[in-house]
Amino acid sequence: MNAEDLSRMMSGSALLSSWGAAELQDLLERAALCPMKKGDVLLHQGDAGDYLIILLDGTIRVSMVASNGREIILDYLEPGSVLGEIALLDGGERTASATALGEGQYMKLSAHAFREVLERHPSVAWRLLREMARRLRNANNTIESDRAYASGPRLARSLQRLMQNGAEGVALKLSQSELGAFAGISRENINRQLGAWSDAGIVALEQGRVRVLDMEVLEEIAMAAE
Amino acid sequence: MNAEDLSRMMSGSALLSSWGAAELQDLLERAALCPMKKGDVLLHQGDAGDYLIILLDGTIRVSMVASNGREIILDYLEPGSVLGEIALLDGGERTASATALGEGQYMKLSAHAFREVLERHPSVAWRLLREMARRLRNANNTIESDRAYASGPRLARSLQRLMQNGAEGVALKLSQSELGAFAGISRENINRQLGAWSDAGIVALEQGRVRVLDMEVLEEIAMAAE
DNA sequence: GGCGGCCTGTGACACCTGTCACACCCGGGC
DNA sequence: GCCCGGGTGTGACAGGTGTCACAGGCCGCC
Numbered sequence: 001m002n003a004e005d006l007s008r009m010m011s012g013s014a015l016l017s018s019w020g021a022a023e024l025q026d027l028l029e030r031a032a033l034c035p036m037k038k039g040d041v042l043l044h045q046g047d048a049g050d051y052l053i054i055l056l057d058g059t060i061r062v063s064m065v066a067s068n069g070r071e072i073i074l075d076y077l078e079p080g081s082v083l084g085e086i087a088l089l090d091g092g093e094r095t096a097s098a099t100a101l102g103e104g105q106y107m108k109l110s111a112h113a114f115r116e117v118l119e120r121h122p123s124v125a126w127r128l129l130r131e132m133a134r135r136l137r138n139a140n141n142t143i144e145s146d147r148a149y150a151s152g153p154r155l156a157r158s159l160q161r162l163m164q165n166g167a168e169g170v171a172l173k174l175s176q177s178e179l180g181a182f183a184g185i186s187r188e189n190i191n192r193q194l195g196a197w198s199d200a201g202i203v204a205l206e207q208g209r210v211r212v213l214d215m216e217v218l219e220e221i222a223m224a225a226e
Numbered sequence: 227m228n229a230e231d232l233s234r235m236m237s238g239s240a241l242l243s244s245w246g247a248a249e250l251q252d253l254l255e256r257a258a259l260c261p262m263k264k265g266d267v268l269l270h271q272g273d274a275g276d277y278l279i280i281l282l283d284g285t286i287r288v289s290m291v292a293s294n295g296r297e298i299i300l301d302y303l304e305p306g307s308v309l310g311e312i313a314l315l316d317g318g319e320r321t322a323s324a325t326a327l328g329e330g331q332y333m334k335l336s337a338h339a340f341r342e343v344l345e346r347h348p349s350v351a352w353r354l355l356r357e358m359a360r361r362l363r364n365a366n367n368t369i370e371s372d373r374a375y376a377s378g379p380r381l382a383r384s385l386q387r388l389m390q391n392g393a394e395g396v397a398l399k400l401s402q403s404e405l406g407a408f409a410g411i412s413r414e415n416i417n418r419q420l421g422a423w424s425d426a427g428i429v430a431l432e433q434g435r436v437r438v439l440d441m442e443v444l445e446e447i448a449m450a451a452e
Numbered sequence: 453g454g455c456g457g458c459c460t461g462t463g464a465c466a467c468c469t470g471t472c473a474c475a476c477c478c479g480g481g482c
Numbered sequence: 483g484c485c486c487g488g489g490t491g492t493g494a495c496a497g498g499t500g501t502c503a504c505a506g507g508c509c510g511c512c
Contacts, residue, residue: 064366066374067449074366086366089359095366118352122344125351132358133315139365140290140300140312140321146372147410148292151469175489184373186470191491207478208489223293377499401459412500417461433508434459453512460507468499477490482483 016056016080023121027054030113036100042083043098049087050111055079058104063181064096073182075138076101076162082131088114151185155193156222158183159203163212171209179210242282242306249347253280256339262326268309269324275313276337281305284330289407290322299408301364302327302388308357314340377411381419382448384409385429389438397435405436 016024031054036042042053045064060077074096077083087094088111109117118125138161145154158179162172176194180187194210197203202218204211212218242250257280262268268279271290286303300322303309313320314337335343344351364387371380384405388398402420406413420436423429428444430437438444 064370066370068374070374072370072373074369085355086359086362089356090363092363095363119348122348122351125348125355126344129311129351129354129358130315132355132362133312136312136358136362136365137316137318137321139362139369143300143365143368143372144290144292144298146369147298148294148296177489187490188471188492189469195491205490403459413460414462414501415499421461431460455512456510458507458509461505463504464502466499466501468497470497471495473493475491478488480486482485 019080019127020121020123023117023124026120027107027109027117027124030117031107031109034106034108036104036106038100038102040100041097042100042106043094043096045094045097047087047094049084049092049094052082052084052088052109052111052114053098054107054109055081055083056105056107058106059101060104061099061101062096063099071181072184073178075135079104082128085128085132146184151183151189152193153222153224155179155183155185155190156218159210159212159218160215160222163215171206171211173209175208176210245306245353246347246349249343249350252346253333253335253343256343257333257335260332260334262330262332264326264328266326267323268326268332269320269322271320271323273313273320275310275318275320278308278310278314278335278337278340279324280333280335281307281309282331282333284332285327286330287325287327288322289325297407298410299404301361305330308354311354311358372410377409377415378419379448379450381405381409381411381416382444385436385438385444386441386448389441397432397437399435401434402436 033056036058042060043049055077057079060081060083061073062075062077062083063071063073065071077098083098084094086092118128141157145157149157159172162174162182163170174182176190177187179185180190183190185193194203194205198205200217202212202214204213259282262284268286269275281303283305286307286309287299288301288303288309289297289299291297303324309324310320312318344354367383371383375383385398388400388408389396400408402416403413405411406416409416411419420429420431424431426443428438428440430439
């Protein structure tokens with residue numbers, strides 16, 4: 001990949017274009033550039049984590065399987081996201097798996113290279129800190145939702161989180177099972193809840209998709225304690 | 227505070243002694259040194275967050291109130307912990323409140339001072355990254371517990387987390403309500419669960435305290451999916 | 453000492469939510 | 483076209499958990 005490809009890629013993503021060109025160029029010199037295709041597992045829960053990934057193109061699902069066997073989807077990541085930092089930084093096992101949802105490209109950075117870049121570019125450290133802060137905030141929100149809200153508001157909140165990059169009326173391409181794993185609700189109850197909302201005109205259901213029609217009402221539901 | 231006080235304080239805590247003397251000295255020059263007493267609220271959920279705190283002495287409870295009014299206790303922090311980074315880094319509101327559990331002392335660092343120290347000591351950035359990684363891992367564990375485990379194992383896991391710094395047989399000084407807020411279980415069910423474990427000889431109950439007698443069994447319970 | 457507040461113990465109960473079971477639909481591959 | 487797999491819709495049901503209600507105990511404070 002050369003500087004031209006890089007700048008083309010960067011201009012396509014708000015997150016990536018916030019990275020400085022010098023930083024990215026420096027990263028590229030030290031990192032392995034890898035292609036990915038649907039279903040590829042970039043990180044495996046339980047493995048030792050001695051590298052870090054920066055997503056350049058494509059979407060990734062971050063999930064873990066709890067010991068009761070059910071899957072928990074923690075997040076969906078867009079280009080510009082960093083992943084794998086936790087295990088890299090604290091030396092523990094990978095807490096979750098990362099799976100590609102489609103074609104894409106990513107940088108793979110060894111612990112050593114990462115450390116080097118950090119030392120040369122303090123701004124990268126700053127950026128990483130900000131990203132981790134965002135993720136911690138997210139995690140705390142999730143904990144609050146899980147603890148304090150009934151299934152309805154929880155689903156509403158999950159939909160809101162998924163809508164972050166997409167206007168009202170955009171269809172979320174997700175099966176109801178997947179939504180369940182994201183929201184922490186059984187597939188059947190997702191279906192019942194969505195059915196009710198569909199009757200009320202809040203969402204529209206399509207095969208393998210959910211279209212949010214009325215964000216306002218959804219927001220209200222997301223606030224209610226039950 | 228002079229270098230002598232500082233080194234005395236550092237030697238008392240494993241976490242603090244891992245901070246370099248030069249780093250801490252540099253921090254002290256820029257930070258306000260504050261005393262705290264039981265009940266002081268160092269950070270207020272919802273406020274703007276333009277400063278950061280490093281705990282030097284004492285214990286702090288980090289908690290948030292969910293909109294249904296119940297309290298969620300996220301963590302208990304020991305000397306050497308950094309807190310308030312999330313809001314400082316991403317510019318949002320404080321996600322949680324921090325309350326002193328007793329006498330103590332802490333450093334209060336403005337955003338500006340923090341940035342200065344980060345630039346002068348990359349090792350501080352590294353340290354912070356590690357701390358946040360630890361916290362993210364914790365949060366993910368909590369989410370997994372909340373989603374996948376019934377109340378029994380969840381309580382067992384909470385007790386394990388609280389026992390991290392303390393051998394078997396040590397009493398945890400916590401009311402059952404507080405344990406409930408930490409584990410995400412109602413006070414009544416905490417009581418019932420502890421009662422059963424007490425009959426089985428796994429724990430001993432005292433006024434305002436729980437003494438863990440058999441870590442092994444507790445560990446087994448913590449693993450079981452239900 | 454007496455009192456009040458917080459903490460602990462316990463029963464009854466309603467309700468939410470997951471689970472199981474099954475039918476149906478849709479789309480794609482052979 | 484036909485079949486098959488994954489996704490969707492629904493009913494019945496059981497079990498776990500929160501909630502309410504209330505009694506009793508321990509402690510510290512006035």
